[in-house]
Amino acid sequence: MREMIRPRVLCFAAAIVFSLCTGFGVAGEFQDDLRARRARVMERLGPEAILILWSAPPRTYSLDVDYEYHQDHNLYYLTGIDQEETTLVLMPGNATRKEILFIKERNPVREHWTGHLLSKEEAVAQSGVEKVYLSNQFEAFVDAVLARVAYDVPRYYPSREYERFFNAVSAGRGRLSLIFTPKASLSSPLGPVNEFAKRVQERYPGIAVQDASDIFRDLRQVKTPYERKILEHSVEISNQAHLAGMRAARPGVYEYQVKAAIEQVYQTNGAYGWGYPSIVGSGPNSTILHYEKATRKMQPGDLLLVDAAANFGYLTGDITRTYPVSGTFSDLQKEIYGIVLSAQQEAIKVAKPGALLSDIHGKTVEVVKQGLLTLGLITDASGDQYKTWYTNGACHFIGMDVHDVGDFETPLEPGVAFVIEPGIYIREDGLSSLPKNADNDAFIEKVRPAFEKYKNIGIRIEDSFLLTESGLKRLSAGVPRTIDEIESFMKSR
Numbered sequence: 001m002r003e004m005i006r007p008r009v010l011c012f013a014a015a016i017v018f019s020l021c022t023g024f025g026v027a028g029e030f031q032d033d034l035r036a037r038r039a040r041v042m043e044r045l046g047p048e049a050i051l052i053l054w055s056a057p058p059r060t061y062s063l064d065v066d067y068e069y070h071q072d073h074n075l076y077y078l079t080g081i082d083q084e085e086t087t088l089v090l091m092p093g094n095a096t097r098k099e100i101l102f103i104k105e106r107n108p109v110r111e112h113w114t115g116h117l118l119s120k121e122e123a124v125a126q127s128g129v130e131k132v133y134l135s136n137q138f139e140a141f142v143d144a145v146l147a148r149v150a151y152d153v154p155r156y157y158p159s160r161e162y163e164r165f166f167n168a169v170s171a172g173r174g175r176l177s178l179i180f181t182p183k184a185s186l187s188s189p190l191g192p193v194n195e196f197a198k199r200v201q202e203r204y205p206g207i208a209v210q211d212a213s214d215i216f217r218d219l220r221q222v223k224t225p226y227e228r229k230i231l232e233h234s235v236e237i238s239n240q241a242h243l244a245g246m247r248a249a250r251p252g253v254y255e256y257q258v259k260a261a262i263e264q265v266y267q268t269n270g271a272y273g274w275g276y277p278s279i280v281g282s283g284p285n286s287t288i289l290h291y292e293k294a295t296r297k298m299q300p301g302d303l304l305l306v307d308a309a310a311n312f313g314y315l316t317g318d319i320t321r322t323y324p325v326s327g328t329f330s331d332l333q334k335e336i337y338g339i340v341l342s343a344q345q346e347a348i349k350v351a352k353p354g355a356l357l358s359d360i361h362g363k364t365v366e367v368v369k370q371g372l373l374t375l376g377l378i379t380d381a382s383g384d385q386y387k388t389w390y391t392n393g394a395c396h397f398i399g400m401d402v403h404d405v406g407d408f409e410t411p412l413e414p415g416v417a418f419v420i421e422p423g424i425y426i427r428e429d430g431l432s433s434l435p436k437n438a439d440n441d442a443f444i445e446k447v448r449p450a451f452e453k454y455k456n457i458g459i460r461i462e463d464s465f466l467l468t469e470s471g472l473k474r475l476s477a478g479v480p481r482t483i484d485e486i487e488s489f490m491k492s493r
């Protein structure tokens with residue numbers, strides 16, 4: 001027995017010594033995860049590639065004021081550093097320097113104005129990357145290694161540091177991996193990454209340039225245990241924010257006051273802010289999918305559609321609730337609400353390992369079609385008439401981006417986070433905006449009575465889910481969702 005225990009005790013002791021020596025104590029869980037993420041990226045890259053990832057540029061708000069800085073998500077995913085002018089290089093074939101970070105040089109005068117910049121030691125501690133250079137060394141580094149010249153290695157001292165990559169380049173197998181920005185059109189200017197790729201191809205035609213987007217798409221689609229924990233916490237903040245919004249909403253109050261109540265909860269709970277601009281739309285505004293103005297005064301009898309979530313630790317959920325500002329649903333509102341809710345509830349049953357997001361969406365469509373037919377808002381459930389009123393897709397991944405990267409063709413597995421968000425929007429111009437033709441004329445004539453009854457009702461119900469080894473977890477379950485839950489919450493507030 002004793003023989004079996006001893007190795008575990010040793011490992012434990014070694015772990016303590018390691019964390020004491022390297023300074024990765026309490027904060028080490030994130031750094032361990034970052035290291036594991038980089039290792040998985042390097043495995044996909046292979047030893048003959050070099051990956052370069054740049055930080056997001058600061059963006060001007062106006063004149064000399066910038067928007068709050070927000071890091072590029074792929075760079076943050078691998079470094080945990082949210083400082084501008086940061087570049088990560090991965091060279092999986094290197095002997096020791098497989099991970100290299102470039103950071104902005106410290107400058108006391110500048111730091112007096114705009115705050116602390118990371119020292120090399122702090123960058124090491126924050127990212128777990130052990131080789132750190134200054135950003136003004138990046139040009140020289142890249143020029144050297146692409147030309148097969150060892151960088152920062154004593155000149156007359158034989159080094160095998162970069163040998164694997166250099167040999168690959170000599171043999172015409174060297175690859176440069178970048179994340180390309182999608183091209184808007186042929187005439188739009190190339191982004192900086194594409195410009196960089198073009199210059200490399202001109203100067204080093206032997207190095208193939210490849211897009212690394214798929215690697216990040218695949219890895220980010222399956223959340224690590226650490227990410228799951230942060231995402232759950234992020235959604236919990238959003239849940240509290242939705243409750244605050246429900247408490248603030250009433251006739252005579254402006255939409256922006258509800259928005260303020262929601263976003264205050266983000267700030268007081270240590271979130272960076274919103275994961276996407278809050279949508280707070282009352283009355284007819286509830287039928288606008290991405291209504292962001294929030295300027296209307298709410299009227300008795302209005303429904304309020306709130307689609308909002310916090311960004312905590314660079315992870316965001318996505319939650320929508322639609323509720324009556326006076327506290328009780330009208331009968332007509334209940335009819336539409338009931339359809340959307342049962343569409344979501346039926347779809348949840350489909351959300352199992354092995355399913356595709358399109359299967360879940362398909363289930364919502366089935367239920368919505370039947371409901372719209374029953375209410376007289378469509379005349380034929382076999383075709384696409386429902387798309388007049390159900391205009392959004394029910395599912396997308398969530399994570400660092402609210403519409404997160406991920407492959408829709410990959411079956412669901414534990415670690416995948418996504419939303420189910422069916423909606424019905426009876427918007428004022430829903431019929432008049434249909435293309436003019438005989439079919440539509442007949443359709444409009446038949447559904448007009450129902451349209452007049454339900455117009456200006458917009459309802460979306462959206463929850464954030466995490467598929468785990470023990471089943472599906474509705475992370476936003478803390479926000480009232482059924483008609484009873486909502487009405488009793490509004491009564492008790």
Ligand SMILES: [Mn+2]
Binds near residue numbers: 419421
């Ligand atoms: Mn959504």
